Amino acid sequence: EPEVTQTPSHQVTQMGQEVILRCVPISNHLYFYWYRQILGQKVEFLVSFYNNEISEKSEIFDDQFSVERPDGSNFTLKIRSTKLEDSAMYFCASSESGAWDEQFFGPGTRLTVL
Amino acid sequence: GESVGLHLPTLSVQEGDNSIINCAYSNSASDYFIWYKQESGKGPQFIIDIRSNMDKRQGQRVTVLLNKTVKHLSLQIAATQPGDSAVYFCADRNRGSQGNLIFGKGTKLSVKP
Numbered sequence: 716e717p718e719v720t721q722t723p724s725h726q727v728t729q730m731g732q733e734v735i736l737r738c739v740p741i742s743n744h745l746y747f748y749w750y751r752q753i754l755g756q757k758v759e760f761l762v763s764f765y766n767n768e769i770s771e772k773s774e775i776f777d778d779q780f781s782v783e784r785p786d787g788s789n790f791t792l793k794i795r796s797t798k799l800e801d802s803a804m805y806f807c808a809s810s811e812s813g814a815w816d817e818q819f820f821g822p823g824t825r826l827t828v829l
Numbered sequence: 830g831e832s833v834g835l836h837l838p839t840l841s842v843q844e845g846d847n848s849i850i851n852c853a854y855s856n857s858a859s860d861y862f863i864w865y866k867q868e869s870g871k872g873p874q875f876i877i878d879i880r881s882n883m884d885k886r887q888g889q890r891v892t893v894l895l896n897k898t899v900k901h902l903s904l905q906i907a908a909t910q911p912g913d914s915a916v917y918f919c920a921d922r923n924r925g926s927q928g929n930l931i932f933g934k935g936t937k938l939s940v941k942p
Contacts, residue, residue, distance in 0.1 A: 746927065746928055748928060748930075750930075750932075755837075757918065757933060758873060758918065758920075758930075758932040760930055760932075763928050763929060770927040770928075771926060771927055771929045773929070806872045808872075810928060813927050813928055815861065815880075816928075817863075817875045818875070818928060818930065820872035820873045821872050822871055823871070
């Protein structure tokens, strides 16, 4: 069964450093998403991406965040200058045709900012 | 979902019993609702969805009920099994959104053998 994959599974970084979290969505999917989950809290939407541009973003997704689809398979989330409060699980998701479709989530990347 | 915190509501059931997990949503403009299951160390896994023009939908061993009048959603799991132990989240989506899901706080289901 096709699945969303994410790398790395765990990323440790120093405050102020840049990190790039990588995702490979399911191959025929067209809509891509990033969510985050701070330990013990609910999953929060960050951004959605379709047709090589951002469709929607939340208040969390400020200028420190950016997303990119650098090739036909990868979808990345970059945090330019990490803060302690960026420590969380980051989940990538994809769906075949957007709004009414099931979103398939990856296993997540645990980001720890020291 | 509403407030968040470090302590999840918990539900403990005996194996074989039925489970009912409840969720309240606040957005009247929500038109699509989904239940996700999250096992420890994994991403959310889709269970079942329902559109706002329905009030009930059934899947394999699961049923979702939607009461728009009181903005309430429930997930019923029949004959609960140990493998059902997980955190369950409801999520909803704004009408017109491209898929921005708003997740609730989550309920931790524990199944006793």
